[in-house]
Amino acid sequence: MQKKTVVQIKGVSKKIGSKTLIDNLTLDIPAGQVFGFLGPNGAGKTTTIRMMVGLMSITQGDILIQGSSIKDEFEQAISHVGAIVENPEMYKFLTGYQNLLHYARMSPGVTEQRIMEAVERVGMQHRIHDKVKTYSLGMRQRLGVAQAILHKPKLLILDEPTNGLDPQGIRELRDYLRELSREEGTTVFVSSHLLSEMELMCDTVAVIQQGRLIDIKELKSGDSENELHEIAFEVNDPQRAKAIIGEGRIEENRLIVNAKRESTPEINAKLVMSGISVFGIYTVKHSLEDQFLEITGGGHIG
Numbered sequence: 001m002q003k004k005t006v007v008q009i010k011g012v013s014k015k016i017g018s019k020t021l022i023d024n025l026t027l028d029i030p031a032g033q034v035f036g037f038l039g040p041n042g043a044g045k046t047t048t049i050r051m052m053v054g055l056m057s058i059t060q061g062d063i064l065i066q067g068s069s070i071k072d073e074f075e076q077a078i079s080h081v082g083a084i085v086e087n088p089e090m091y092k093f094l095t096g097y098q099n100l101l102h103y104a105r106m107s108p109g110v111t112e113q114r115i116m117e118a119v120e121r122v123g124m125q126h127r128i129h130d131k132v133k134t135y136s137l138g139m140r141q142r143l144g145v146a147q148a149i150l151h152k153p154k155l156l157i158l159d160e161p162t163n164g165l166d167p168q169g170i171r172e173l174r175d176y177l178r179e180l181s182r183e184e185g186t187t188v189f190v191s192s193h194l195l196s197e198m199e200l201m202c203d204t205v206a207v208i209q210q211g212r213l214i215d216i217k218e219l220k221s222g223d224s225e226n227e228l229h230e231i232a233f234e235v236n237d238p239q240r241a242k243a244i245i246g247e248g249r250i251e252e253n254r255l256i257v258n259a260k261r262e263s264t265p266e267i268n269a270k271l272v273m274s275g276i277s278v279f280g281i282y283t284v285k286h287s288l289e290d291q292f293l294e295i296t297g298g299g300h301i302g
């Protein structure tokens with residue numbers, strides 16, 4: 001079955017003066033996913049997002065949202081979008097709820113019931129009647145997301161949502177974004193320069209660098225047990241170790257095997273029982289991380 005597509009970025013380029021910020025970017029974002037947009041600082045993530053929400057003009061190409069062109073049918077296209085691109089403006093001396101009520105009055109059809117539903121989606125029901133000035137960064141962000149989803153958009157766009165959050169905050173963000181995509185069928189598009197966060201949050205990741213799309217990867221969400229890792233066994237006789245295991249590659253005094261983490265003890269036992277001395281066992285690198293570091297040159301990331 002063909003996947004339904006919410007966003008089609010079609011051959012988009014952005015030029016400012018003689019500088020090409022985005023270079024012929026083509027990308028389909030399937031419905032119902034948490035889709036990651038990954039790239040080092042300055043790769044062009046924010047520029048792309050600005051074009052997706054009409055904050056910046058498109059030099060060449062087009063972006064369709066639910067089939068409507070952001071260039072030619074802006075009102076129609078943007079009606080499907082909720083976004084936090086820059087920091088959302090909130091009135092600090094009003095409560096979270098009063099802020100949402102204020103926005104709801106500007107969006108036709110948003111009922112008080114929907115406001116509370118959005119509040120629950122981001123887990124803010126216990127603090128929603130407190131003043132915004134008492135909120136932590138994470139809570140302000142939740143309020144921003146609640147505001148962005150009030151009108152039940154098909155697409156929620158968040159630019160670097162994990163910036164400034166602690167690990168607990170990132171976990172909570174991941175949980176409610178996943179729930180949002182599951183419960184309301186919202187497609188979530190998040191940008192980040194951190195692969196580790198994208199891996200935890202996203203179903204698919206598109207990698208960009210210097211304004212160009214360089215890779216798209218589907219991630220096996222929540223299935224880390226079945227993921228293959230490169231596991232290195234530091235041994236006295238790597239040639240013989242390879243013959244015993246029947247696979248792997250040799251690097252100096254190590255045999256490196258591509259295997260699930262759970263098979264480590266089994267491989268180790270096989271080696272030891274065949275008289276091989278094992279001095280150390282460690283996971284070399286995650287393959288996606290490997291690729292990402294290779295592609296982006298490593299130094300710029302996070």
Ligand SMILES: Nc1ncnc2c1ncn2[C@@H]1O[C@H](COP(=O)(O)OP(=O)(O)OP(=O)(O)O)[C@@H](O)[C@H]1O
Nearest residue numbers: 016019021039040041042043044045046047048193
């Ligand atoms: N208005 C502008 N005029 C000229 N160059 C710009 C403009 N806006 C952005 N750039 C440049 O375009 C490139 C992409 O910037 P962009 O902000 O989209 O990157 P990013 O991937 O979002 O990175 P970051 O995570 O650092 O925000 C950068 O080199 C930036 O300096």
